[in-house]
Amino acid sequence: MWRLSYLGYARYCPLCEKFSNRFVQFGIIPRDDAACPRCRALERHRLLWLYLTCQTDFFDGKAKKMLHVAPERWLEPKFRKTLRQDYLTADLYDPDVMVKMDITDIQYPAASFDIIYCSHVLEHVLDDIGAMSEFHRVLKDDGWAILLVPISGDKTYEDVSIVDPESRLEAFGQSDHVRKYGRDYVDRLKTAGFIVNTISVNDLVDKGRAERMGLTEASGEIFYCTK
Secondary structure, eight states: OTTGGGOSSSEEETTTTEEESOOEEETTTTEEEEEOTTTOOOHHHHHHHHHHHHHSSTTSSOOOOEEEESOOTTTHHHHHHHHGGGEEEEESSOTTSSEEOOTTSOOSOTTOEEEEEEESOGGGOTTHHHHHHHHHHHEEEEEEEEEEOOBOSSSOEEOTTOOSHHHHHHHHSSTTOOEEBOTTHHHHHHHTTOEEEEEOGGGTSOHHHHHHTTOSGGGOOEEEEEO
């Protein structure tokens, strides 16, 4: 019955390559049309997958060492299948990853990775510039990183004196966030040494295809970082 309720062709998920009549609600403040009912991928994951397949060398078959921080369960098996032994998952707290890692102090030599992917993690990290600098250090000179965060407004807001969960929820929108990023997030990436290219939904697909894949402003943007 659950599957029958989503039968249709109004929506298409590029990750699982399945159609449905709608996407489902998701979020602390629920967003309509957000998660694929089949694979659970959210707007930002569908946008990422579209970008990887259309505008990067991710699937060219050449060996690439990838660092995936805080791996999402709907992306990890696809990345692992593509990169095989060159794929590394890392997290500070998740016991199921391959390596325990503090991204402000990465225990790998300089220029270790061809690709780094880190999504919606930096807003949890007090020393985000330190983490960005570490990503820059371990990225190969000809490599690339996609470092995604939620953007709220124009200017980043943070206050290190706000430490209890309830106050952080009120100030930053989530109890375990330590800041709200603004559009000056790009400047922070540049401070860490990155060259940044920002890609939006409109850069990838027309309005009709975007609607069919549930890609809206809530999908965010791709921050493609190189040295």
